[in-house]
Every structure is written in structure tokens, then in C-alpha cells.
Amino acid sequence: MHNPPGSVSTRVHARRARTHPLDPLSPAEIDAAVAVARADGRLGERTRFWGAVLDEHFAREVMAGLHAAGEVRVGLVAMDHDLPGAWEIDVRLGAEPRCLEWRPVDIRRPGITSTEARAAARACRESPLFREALARRGIHDVSLTVIDAESIGGFVPEKYKDRRITWGSVWHRVQEDDNAYVRPVQGVIPLIDMATMEVLEVEDHGVVPVSEEPGPLSAGGFGPDREGLKPLEVVQPEGPSYTVDGHRVSWQGWEFRVGFTHREGLVLYDLGFLGRSVLKRAACNEMYVPYLDPSSTQFRKNFFDWGEYGAGPLTNSLALGCDCLGVIHYFDAAYLGGDGAAEEVSQAICLHEEDDGILWKHNDLRRGVSEVRRSRRLIISSFQTVANYDYGFYWSLYQDGRIELEIKLTGMLSASGIEEGAEVRHGRVVSPNVQTPTHQHYFGLRLDAAVDGPLNRLVEENAQAEDDPRHDPYGNAVRMVRTPLLSESGAARRTNPATSRHWRVESAQRQNRYGEPTAYRLQLPNTTRPFARPESVMARRAPFVHQHLWATVSDPAEQYVGGQYPNQAEPGEDGVQVWQRKDRSLDGAELVLWPVVGSHHFPRPEQWPVMPVDRVRLVFEPDGFFDRNPAMDIPDPSAGTDHCCGS
Known part of the structure; x- marks a missing residue:
């Protein structure tokens, strides 16, 4: 992408070595923690994960000298749908990586992963029940249908109360690059089991016409771009002050x-x-x-x-x-x-x-x-x-x-x-x-x-x-x-x-x-x-x-x-x-x-x-943190000029 004049950047890239106990987890540390958990032998092939977190309390104890420098504790949440079972897993990384504790968690409770959301959408597109509901609305190409896997908190049907489930909100595109969110498919509600990725049922609350009006967000989608906008440059010739x-x-x-x-x-x-x-x-x-x-x-x-x-x-x-x-x-x-x-x-x-x-x-x-x-x-x-x-x-x-x-x-x-x-x-x-x-x-x-x-x-x-x-x-x-x-x-x-x-x-x-x-x-x-x-x-x-x-x-x-x-x-x-x-x-x-x-x-x-x-x-x-205005030492912007602010 073209950058405006004066726009420059530097980056802190993914680390391989930890420099401070509160540094965010690096990709290498996340992968290492998962590898330690898998090596423990309790997780099956159909295991999904929801999150790896730095144990901040332990990190502060490292800062206080209570543990060895460089030692890290990572918390994982894993769901094995073959057993089924779910755990919070505490992993120690350092000289002798190992699992410290496995605490059982209700498998329905961890958050929805992007992996699950994509799988739930695929399951809907492959479901005859879902296809039939769309066909009643004149939608036959399900590849153009967008399904957002939504959390169902508080509205779990009694017959599914022991399952980990989601429901889908449904949107339609008329072509691949269409903006789906302007075309809601009203009344079609698929319920999906996230362990088996089975579409349990599809509620149909009655056919409502799908909007035909597009809503493009790309430049020119609503006519020519507005004219007359001149360049606005942000320039720091001596670099930033941080x-x-x-x-x-x-x-x-x-x-x-x-x-x-x-x-x-x-x-x-x-x-x-x-x-x-x-x-x-x-x-x-x-x-x-x-x-x-x-x-x-x-x-x-x-x-x-x-x-x-x-x-x-x-x-x-x-x-x-x-x-x-x-x-x-x-x-x-x-x-x-x-x-x-x-x-x-x-x-x-x-x-x-x-x-x-x-x-x-x-x-x-x-x-x-x-x-x-x-x-x-x-x-x-x-x-x-x-x-x-x-x-x-x-x-x-x-x-x-x-x-x-x-x-x-x-x-x-x-x-x-x-x-x-x-x-x-x-x-x-x-x-x-x-x-x-x-x-x-x-x-x-x-x-x-x-x-x-x-x-x-x-x-x-x-x-x-x-x-x-x-x-x-x-x-x-x-x-x-x-x-x-x-x-x-x-x-x-x-x-x-x-x-x-x-x-x-x-x-x-x-x-x-x-x-x-x-x-x-x-x-x-x-x-x-x-x-x-x-x-x-x-x-x-x-x-x-x-x-x-x-x-x-x-x-x-x-x-x-x-x-x-x-x-x-x-x-x-x-x-x-x-x-x-x-x-x-x-x-x-x-x-x-x-x-x-x-x-x-x-x-x-x-x-x-x-x-x-x-x-x-x-x-x-x-508010009384200081005895007077702490910004009295800010330099005069007119310094070095004949008039205030160089005017």
C-alpha cells in the first residue's frame, strides 16, 4: 500500500527470546506450550483449543525474584471432543518444560474458536435442511451464503442443554464480492452441534423478501469519489519523541x-x-x-x-x-x-x-x-x-x-x-x-x-x-x-x-x-x-x-x-x-x-x-496528585520564531 509522505513505521517483530516477564507470549512460546500439553498424552486427535494466556501473577513473582528469570507459565484451554472432556492446562516453560496441572472444565463453556465458526458455516451449507430453507427464498447457490456462528447464551433449548451448540445468523450475496451484511436472510435459524458439526435443526419463521439493494464499501461504489481533498502530511523530520x-x-x-x-x-x-x-x-x-x-x-x-x-x-x-x-x-x-x-x-x-x-x-x-x-x-x-x-x-x-x-x-x-x-x-x-x-x-x-x-x-x-x-x-x-x-x-x-x-x-x-x-x-x-x-x-x-x-x-x-x-x-x-x-x-x-x-x-x-x-x-x-499544573515545563511553540507559533 502506498504511504503518504512522512508516514513511516518501525515494528517489534515476533520474538524468539523473552526480554521481560510481562512480554506477550510469542508464537514460539505458544507452540511450545501446546507441544508440552500434547506430549502429556491426554489429548486426542479431535482436540480444539481456546486460548493461551500468560500467567501474569507468576510473571510478577518472577519480577520480584521469587522464581528463576526466564521461567514462564502459560495457561491453555483445550477441548477433546472424542472423550469428551475439556481442561485448563497450566504449562511451565523454561529449563524443564512440563504440565503443572490439569483442571476439568465443562466442555460447553470455552469460547467459540474461528476454526469452529468456519466448520459450522460449512456444515450449514452441506445440510439438506438448510438448503431447503434457502430454496424457499429462491436462493439455490449456497456458496454465496454467509453464516455467522453466534453464541447462544441463555437460549439453549432444553433438549440440547447438554450439548455445545451454536446458532447461525444468515446473509446472502448475489456475487462473490458482494457485501453480504446488507442482505439479511430473515427467519432462517440453523442450530449446530459444535462437537459433531451436525445441523440439529433449522428454524424457519416464514419467508421474507431478501433485499435487492446493494451496499458496496469499495471506492466508487456509490459514484465518483469526492473531489478537492488536498494532501495532509504528518511529518516528524527528527523522528518521534517516544x-x-x-x-x-x-x-x-x-x-x-x-x-x-x-x-x-x-x-x-x-x-x-x-x-x-x-x-x-x-x-x-x-x-x-x-x-x-x-x-x-x-x-x-x-x-x-x-x-x-x-x-x-x-x-x-x-x-x-x-x-x-x-x-x-x-x-x-x-x-x-x-x-x-x-x-x-x-x-x-x-x-x-x-x-x-x-x-x-x-x-x-x-x-x-x-x-x-x-x-x-x-x-x-x-x-x-x-x-x-x-x-x-x-x-x-x-x-x-x-x-x-x-x-x-x-x-x-x-x-x-x-x-x-x-x-x-x-x-x-x-x-x-x-x-x-x-x-x-x-x-x-x-x-x-x-x-x-x-x-x-x-x-x-x-x-x-x-x-x-x-x-x-x-x-x-x-x-x-x-x-x-x-x-x-x-x-x-x-x-x-x-x-x-x-x-x-x-x-x-x-x-x-x-x-x-x-x-x-x-x-x-x-x-x-x-x-x-x-x-x-x-x-x-x-x-x-x-x-x-x-x-x-x-x-x-x-x-x-x-x-x-x-x-x-x-x-x-x-x-x-x-x-x-x-x-x-x-x-x-x-x-x-x-x-x-x-x-x-x-x-x-x-x-x-x-x-x-x-x-x-x-x-x-x-486530582491533587500534583501540587500545581505538571505541564508548566512544556516548551514554548514560538521559540526560535519572531511571532507566536511562527505566524
Whole structure:
């Protein structure tokens, strides 16, 4: 691909030697771990794998000198459909590789692999039942049919409750290069046994015409490209301001490590600013997407996209000049494929700087002197494609100590077929015979706090009108009231814009010069709430979405906000709402924050056939962490010129 002038890149390629305990697993390490598990002799020929993960708790013990340098522990999840049986397998790599432990897992529970999804689609195309249902709609060339294997959580028919099953949403192309997602095949629902790859049945809810309107996404698909766009060059003639050593990054006082996991994709470790710790770990931990439409092809749709598919296997290879513009540093990544072989993702994570407008400014009118500093931010990003949807995760670090996560939602809306002129109560018509349903996106984030050290406390802050008239003679006084959240049972909270609600993560060990605990402020500007009835699958299956912030004490056994294995799980049996019942003290603890940001998506016709980017944000910023603005040392942009900014 042609790169715009000034767009250049460097990469951290797949490693053969580990340089740090928290480095992501390399392809060689993943393959070695699988080989050790196979050599144990318990796995048969029809074994599939769902994930290889670095044991981060053990890695930190290596960092602390409790284990030999270079020793690595890897967790595998394997499913042997010949037995049948499934296990979590702990493997030690190093001088004497071996399996440490095999823990049985319900074989229905691990996530759906891409290998399984492709096999399920083939099974549908070969099924006489499926072919007959398509023929009733005038579709006879099944090679042009697209089937997405969907998780069935909460809607497993009683007669199949002991099977590992999936269901298929069905789309049609009129030719090989057609965009299938604009042509939903309404009413056809295949149910597939993922162990045997047998199509158990095909529901047919009645023939609805398939849309004839195309939705091409390639250039020129809707006429000539818009004219008049001049080149926009991003040029850093002296190179970028960051430095990269393996997976360690330094930039403008920030230090951190870049990681990657099968479940979460991009992870950031040990973020510190100006020599002081801020976060031990940061990642998008889970994504839950419920659809709010009772139609036959939509009512089952409620997905744990990370827990049931994995962010790692869904990660894009990013293209210079398209996904990333300017002077770019890429990190390659690797994950374990369903067949047991390591898969590499080249250019999986993008690191670059951006100008971010004004950082601070004051124009002294009396003296005729203007002082202005421009802001620059460092962005670490990745993109995941979940069938029709595409999600970008952009972590930004700023020169004033602020951290922001911006989640970009784009791609294609999930659509249903409708009769011409039909009433659409739970979505929007976007094309002839096509409606896109109302749905929601919940992003369960994980922030392991380390604000000025490992021991923190959580405090909620709300605006409150002064209730003591002695302190409010003019009726205008407002206080910010701080309420410590001292135990887990009280740390399940919702946002309240009416009181400017936010949360302080305070150090339990350090104070600023004003006698306050040093702290960072957490703000959640984009949230939504469930509307499903309490007894519904959607309400019971993902209890974490009923709050906007949870907090727990750090525990290596409590890794995922929605539970370890949400696929075909009993609704609500695992996750943060269960851990909180322990009601552990949060007063001077190693805190894990679980913010839940999201979007209530009522579609617009302008989002068809592809969505312009929607954005969801989280902000984590200093709040008394410093005694003054830490960005007073940013260079004057007019230095070396006759006028401000060279004008």
C-alpha cells in the first residue's frame, strides 16, 4: 500500500527470546506450550483449543525474584471432543518444560474458536435442511451464503442443554464480492452441534423478501469519489519523541509496557508518570452487546464478544497511511488458533504521537503578552472486527498526566429482513426490506489501580447545595461532598451527571502539600442502562452492566468482570457481582476498578451501509496528585520564531 509522505513505521517483530516477564507470549512460546500439553498424552486427535494466556501473577513473582528469570507459565484451554472432556492446562516453560496441572472444565463453556465458526458455516451449507430453507427464498447457490456462528447464551433449548451448540445468523450475496451484511436472510435459524458439526435443526419463521439493494464499501461504489481533498502530511523530520525498548515505552515523563492477551487484546502495564505509579494494568476486559428486538433473527443476540470469541483472534493487522498516519511504531502479536497452532497478527498495535490542539493558554490583555502551549498526546491503539462490527481502542496519554480511553465503533449494523411497508417498532428502516434493531454496547474495563503506590482507596464525589445557611448567605453555595467507599458491597455505583458525580482513587500512603491524599479522578462521560425486564435473559446474564463502576480487592482468581466462561453459562453465576459478596475492605487495598462505559444505539439511516465512527470515552486524570499544573515545563511553540507559533 502506498504511504503518504512522512508516514513511516518501525515494528517489534515476533520474538524468539523473552526480554521481560510481562512480554506477550510469542508464537514460539505458544507452540511450545501446546507441544508440552500434547506430549502429556491426554489429548486426542479431535482436540480444539481456546486460548493461551500468560500467567501474569507468576510473571510478577518472577519480577520480584521469587522464581528463576526466564521461567514462564502459560495457561491453555483445550477441548477433546472424542472423550469428551475439556481442561485448563497450566504449562511451565523454561529449563524443564512440563504440565503443572490439569483442571476439568465443562466442555460447553470455552469460547467459540474461528476454526469452529468456519466448520459450522460449512456444515450449514452441506445440510439438506438448510438448503431447503434457502430454496424457499429462491436462493439455490449456497456458496454465496454467509453464516455467522453466534453464541447462544441463555437460549439453549432444553433438549440440547447438554450439548455445545451454536446458532447461525444468515446473509446472502448475489456475487462473490458482494457485501453480504446488507442482505439479511430473515427467519432462517440453523442450530449446530459444535462437537459433531451436525445441523440439529433449522428454524424457519416464514419467508421474507431478501433485499435487492446493494451496499458496496469499495471506492466508487456509490459514484465518483469526492473531489478537492488536498494532501495532509504528518511529518516528524527528527523522528518521534517516544523511545521503545522491546515492549517498554517512554514518552514525556510516561513509562509503561505494551501487552497483548487472547481474551482482552491490547493491555497496558505499569503506567507511571514523572517517576510515580498511576496504574498497574489497564485493558478492555469484556464487551457485552444485547439486541433489543424480539424478531426471530435478533432476540437471541446478546454476546460477550471477548469472553465468547476473544479479542486476540479478532485483532486487525493495521495498515500504514490508512489505520495509522504519521511516524508509527507497530507491535506484532500472536494468539493460539483453534487447531492448536500459533497465529501471528502483524502490526497489531499502533503507537504514535498526535498534535492535540491547545494544552494551556492565557492572553494578558494589559501587557499585550500571550502565553500558549500546544498539547501532544501519545496514542496506543488496536482494532478488532467482530463479524459485522469493528471496534477501535485508543489509549491516549497526555503531557499533564491525563489518561483517556476512546472506543471507536464503526463497521456494519446487524440487520433484519422485513416485509415492504412493515411497521418497525424496535429499530430503523435503512434500506428496502431491511431494518437495523436498537441495541447496546457495554464495555467492561479493568483498571488495576496504583496511584502513588500499591495501596489505594475509592472515594465518591458529588456536588451538593450548601445546606447550612450560616455558610450560604446568598443562596448560591455548593460543596463537593466526598464519600469513602470502604468495602466491596458499597462499591457498586452509577453515574449521575446531575451531581457531577465522579470518583477519586486516593493513595493510602501519600499526601500533597495541602494535606489531601494524592489522587486520580475517574470520569465516565458515556454510559447507558439496561431496559430489559428483570426476569429476561439479558437482565440476568450480564449483571455487571447494571452498574457503571465496581471495585474489588485484587485477586488473581478474579480476572474477568463477566465471569471466566460466559459461553452457555448459568446466567449470573460468575463475575464481579459474585466476588463483591465477600465484602472485603477497600480501605488501603490493592484496588481493581471495573468501569462500565457504553452506548445505547438507536440507528440512523446515515449509518448505512457502514457506520461513521461513534465514540465512547473514559477519563482518568490527576486530582491533587500534583501540587500545581505538571505541564508548566512544556516548551514554548514560538521559540526560535519572531511571532507566536511562527505566524
